[in-house]
Amino acid sequence: MHNTSVAGDDAALTTLRLSVDAGVAWVELNRPEVLNSFDETMLRELAGVWARLRLDDEVRVVVVTGAGEKAFCTGYDRSGLDADDGEDESTALLKASSPFLRADVGDFLGPKSCGLWKPVVAAVNGIACGGAFYLLGESDIIIAADNATFFDPHTTFGMPAVFEPLHMLRRMPLGEVLRLTLLGSAERMSAQRALEIGLVSEVLPSDRLRAAAGAIAGTVAALPTLAVQATLRSIWAGSEMTPGQALGVAHALVAAGTDPAALAAGQQAFRTGNRPQWRLR
Structure with a gap:
């Protein structure tokens, strides 16, 4: 909704x-x-x-x-x-x-x-x-x-x-x-x-x-919302955990943050070479 x-x-x-x-x-x-x-x-x-x-x-x-x-x-x-x-x-x-x-x-x-x-x-x-x-x-x-x-x-x-x-x-x-x-x-x-x-x-x-x-x-x-939010939560959670603890919950965060439709669209973009222009910082 x-x-x-x-x-x-x-x-x-x-x-x-x-x-x-x-x-x-x-x-x-x-x-x-x-x-x-x-x-x-x-x-x-x-x-x-x-x-x-x-x-x-x-x-x-x-x-x-x-x-x-x-x-x-x-x-x-x-x-x-x-x-x-x-x-x-x-x-x-x-x-x-x-x-x-x-x-x-x-x-x-x-x-x-x-x-x-x-x-x-x-x-x-x-x-x-x-x-x-x-x-x-x-x-x-x-x-x-x-x-x-x-x-x-x-x-x-x-x-x-x-x-x-x-x-x-x-x-x-x-x-x-x-x-x-x-x-x-x-x-x-x-x-x-x-x-x-x-x-x-x-x-x-x-x-x-x-x-x-x-x-x-x-x-x-412009990036897939669920993937971005799962990434954000994992990094902040990892900053408060030991490396072993963080890796122990990593699979659950990957599963929670994966949207099949966004993943398929990303794979299609990879295959066709439709990638963003990047800048060097």
Whole structure:
């Protein structure tokens, strides 16, 4: 059964822009006046968007980026927090009676934490810091503009950095995570350095970033959906397992992700030489 597209629901969003075109959903953090930092409204809207995209069969790939040229995301908007206790009504979404029940922003920010197992391409324009790493940590392909910078300001302002570097351990060498986190706001990682250590896979001039993200997402969106999603799940599951455990479930994932019709079409394309044009990265 085909689900209704989410594209028409964009008008209800106040902190995001959402559109769907040719199987690709574009999710734009839209608070450029505060460098696309997130508040409770954005947290709720992001969680809702991830849930909607998860069930929309028209959407096969997602691109997430930030509005404007200055920032991708600068983490939690602390401008409204009370200086005495660091909390006010704007943090009600995260409060609980027990530390064992307390929510974390990652429960709302991260696409995979919200059950969205479709490929996510992050296009980083400008600053990405602090809570931005929740989004980057759960993205599948990250590309960046040449003016992008990365840092984690928590320690500078007396806060422990915990969730953010734990997400980054998937994407960066340990020494780089330690340096990025411990130096706080005193140092920023350049896009070029992020490319060198594998945090991002491509760096482009800022005016080419969206086109590049669209090309990557469009390429993946044109592939057989079941095969793509099974591949995605297997790689992420394998990143949390020992090699032996991962190989032990590989046959089940192959079986679950094989669509006979798509397989036959792929074999026919192979026989006839109908293969895509490739580019060298």
